[in-house]
Amino acid sequence: MDSCKYILDCKDITKQYGGILALKDVQLRLKKGQVHALVGENGAGKSTLMNIIGGLVQPNSGTLFFEGIPYQAKSPVEAIHAGIAMIHQELNPQPYLSIAESIFLNREETYKKIPILNKKATNEKAADVLKKFDINLSPKIHMEDLTLAQIQMIEIVKAVSTNARLILMDEPTSSLDSEETERLFRTIRDLQSKGVTIVYISHRMDEIFAVCDSYSVFRDGRFIGSGSISDVTKDELISLMVGRVVKNIFPKIDCSIKDVVFRTEKLCGKGFKDISFEVRAGEILGITGLVGSGRSETMEAIFGLNPLSSGKIYLNDKEIKIRNVRDAMNKGIAMINEDRKEYGLCLFRSITENISLPSLKKKHKGILINQKKEREACGKIASKLRIKMANLKTDAFSLSGGNQQKVVVAKWLMDRPDLIILDEPTRGVDVGAKAEIHSLMCQFAAEGMAIIMVSSELPEVMGMSDRILIYHEGSLNGEVTRAEILSGEVNQETILRKEFGER
Ligand SMILES: Nc1ncnc2c1ncn2[C@@H]1O[C@H](COP(=O)(O)OP(=O)(O)OP(=O)(O)O)[C@@H](O)[C@H]1O
Ligand SMILES: [Mg+2]
Structure with missing residues (x-):
């Protein structure tokens, strides 16, 4: 035994x-x-x-x-x-459940004599548990919020x-x-x-x-x-x-950084204020900060997912207005969102369809999609990222989490936008494929794309960025350069301290 x-x-x-x-x-x-x-x-x-x-x-x-x-x-x-x-x-x-209902699903408090949900008792119990974990949320808030x-x-x-x-x-x-x-x-x-x-x-x-x-x-x-x-x-x-040696976890290739592609002036919106920065062609701009510090919120507003309350955006020196996601895409801005299922992936479409979705319009010069070309291009990028799948016709939902993320990244990179915003691009992706995604990013930067990468993983931001902006409570609280990181002048701790608000 x-x-x-x-x-x-x-x-x-x-x-x-x-x-x-x-x-x-x-x-x-x-x-x-x-x-x-x-x-x-x-x-x-x-x-x-x-x-x-x-x-x-x-x-x-x-x-x-x-x-x-x-x-x-x-x-x-x-x-x-x-x-x-x-x-x-x-x-x-489950979007319509409250936090309390969600925590105690199938274990709800019922009244002693009748098996009916006792909301008050469930809420009280949940409040206790949340307090124990130092989580400052009301148990009545719905999960969807x-x-x-x-x-x-x-x-x-x-x-x-x-x-x-x-x-x-x-x-x-x-x-x-x-x-x-x-x-x-x-x-x-x-x-x-x-x-x-x-x-x-x-x-x-x-x-x-x-x-x-x-x-x-x-x-x-x-x-x-x-x-x-x-x-x-x-x-x-x-x-x-x-089963093989991965030589370089962050294969950053330094390429020449050219003109400013994208610039913001005092952007304000829900969760962030006075955000001004620029990104150049060939540059990878890293953005970091604690969750809720406003970094993703700013990026979502730039991409038209949330409204801006004030501020200006310039693309290739021209001021642009972005009202919604379609606007952003038409103007040459792409974004990989934190939540791949919400915006990134059509779970019940094939891998090929998913990868070629945003770039279809560009290929659609005639009425027919050149299916052979499309399949070839998808096959190439899928094997580059080592997407593990039965074949390209498989539905995206049957892929493992990390492989779904790779499909989303492939999909946007194929579109060749002027500016790509990657919010946690390698979330759940294994070390080997992470290196592949990073090297693709460098390749596209070298071709003149401007890249913004939001990541909570400090080794990743520090390894991949030409410059890093650090958020604290809705504002920018500092900027560090690759040179400062390489010289050792700035380390992980320096950045963390800025994330926590130290000047
Ligand atoms: N419901 C499903 N239908 C078909 N294939 C599936 C299903 N769930 C998983 N698979 C396949 O089983 C294999 C193992 O997937 P699994 O999700 O266990 O991987 P994992 O190790 O958790 O990967 P990751 O690090 O990406 O999360 C994958 O090839 C995946 O495509
Ligand atoms: Mg998994």
């Missing part, structure tokens, strides 16, 4: 989706109180295994033991009853408040900034001290080395190995994941 040694023991798990073998005979063994990293490239099968343990998906074969007893949850509710909670990679909040980061925090609170003995965290920090991530880490350490076991999935190596004590690696649906974090280096772990 060596299964008793492990709180969770998954043996020979296989899962097939149509023609795709998502998992083949994988194992995952966890000891009580471990924070165990599950790592692997996009499409390696990590979420699939989490979904099996969490009761959302049934395996084709294999056995699971939880606390020494055979375990197979048929639904998420069954998993929660067994003591297993999950934070999902793809956030799918929250930002992605807030939704993610609520998901975390929800999972932790079930008092589960095993918590599966599938990319819990993909929408969080450094402060919220640190808060999650404190929660994880606290849970660990109480004997709770955690599976932690992330593509951010820094996080894995900060919070995990052991790891398992999957590659292409297979188990590659496991061990103790203190026995590996980041590079070794990356090589295990990708």
Whole structure:
């Protein structure tokens, strides 16, 4: 009975989706109180295994033991009853539920004698839980009114408040900034001290080395190995994941920076004020700041998703007005949004259709789309970004999270805009493909595109930007250059301090 040694023991798990073998005979063994990293490239099968343990998906074969007893949850509710909670990679909040209803879904307070929802008690309980996590939100707010980061925090609170003995965290920090991530880490350490076991999935190596004590690696649906974090280096772990050496994580190519392409003058709107900056052809302008500091809000207003209350925008020296997204696109501005499902991806269209959607108009000189050309171009970019898929006709929804993100990036880069705004472009993308996206960005910059990259991942912004603007509470609080970073004059801490408001 060596299964008793492990709180969770998954043996020979296989899962097939149509023609795709998502998992083949994988194992995952966890000891009580471990924070165990599950790592692997996009499409390696990590979420699939989490979904099996969490009761959302049934395996084709294999056995699971939880606390020494055979375990197979048929639904998420069954998993929660067994003591297993999950934070999902793809956030799918029910928009009309309040925060309280969302946290206690299927566990609501009812009146003693009649099984009717006791709203007041549920709200009070939720307020307690939120307070415990230092989250300053009313439990009555609807989920649809929250930002992605807030939704993610609520998901975390929800999972932790079930008092589960095993918590599966599938990319819990993909929408969080450094402060919220640190808060999650404190929660994880606290849970660990109480004997709770955690599976932690992330593509951010820094996080894995900060919070995990052991790891398992999957590659292409297979188990590659496991061990103790203190026995590996980041590079070794990356090589295990990708099966080859990734030489340069941030392959920044310096290219000549030319004329100003885009300029703003004192932009004001909801969440930001007096934002003036410029971007030049060939330049990658990094933008960072805590979530809610106004960076994404400014970019959304520039792209016509939200109104500006005042300020001016110039593209190629001409003042332009952007009333909506179509306006922005017609004028040569493209944007990859934080929330790929809202604006980026048509989940039920094929990969080819998704990639070529924005550039169709340009190719449409005649009435017929040149399908062969379109397929060729898509195939090229898909293989460059190593999009893992059955074929280009597959619907986007069947792709793993990171592969969906790659499709969105491919789609906009193919459009060749004058200015592209990338908001968290490599969110959930594995290290190998991240390097590919970064090198594509450099390539397009070299061809004269102006690029704005918003990212919470400091190593990424610092590695890729020619210049970085730092936001604090709706305003710009400083600018640093690549030269200052390369000389060591500016480091991660300098930037973080500015994010927190130091001058
Ligand atoms: N519902 C589904 N239908 C068809 N194929 C699927 C489905 N869900 C996952 N797959 C496929 O199974 C494989 C494993 O996907 P999975 O989501 O487990 O990867 P992952 O390791 O979580 O990747 P990522 O890091 O991108 O989140 C992928 O090739 C994916 O396309
Ligand atoms: Mg996944």
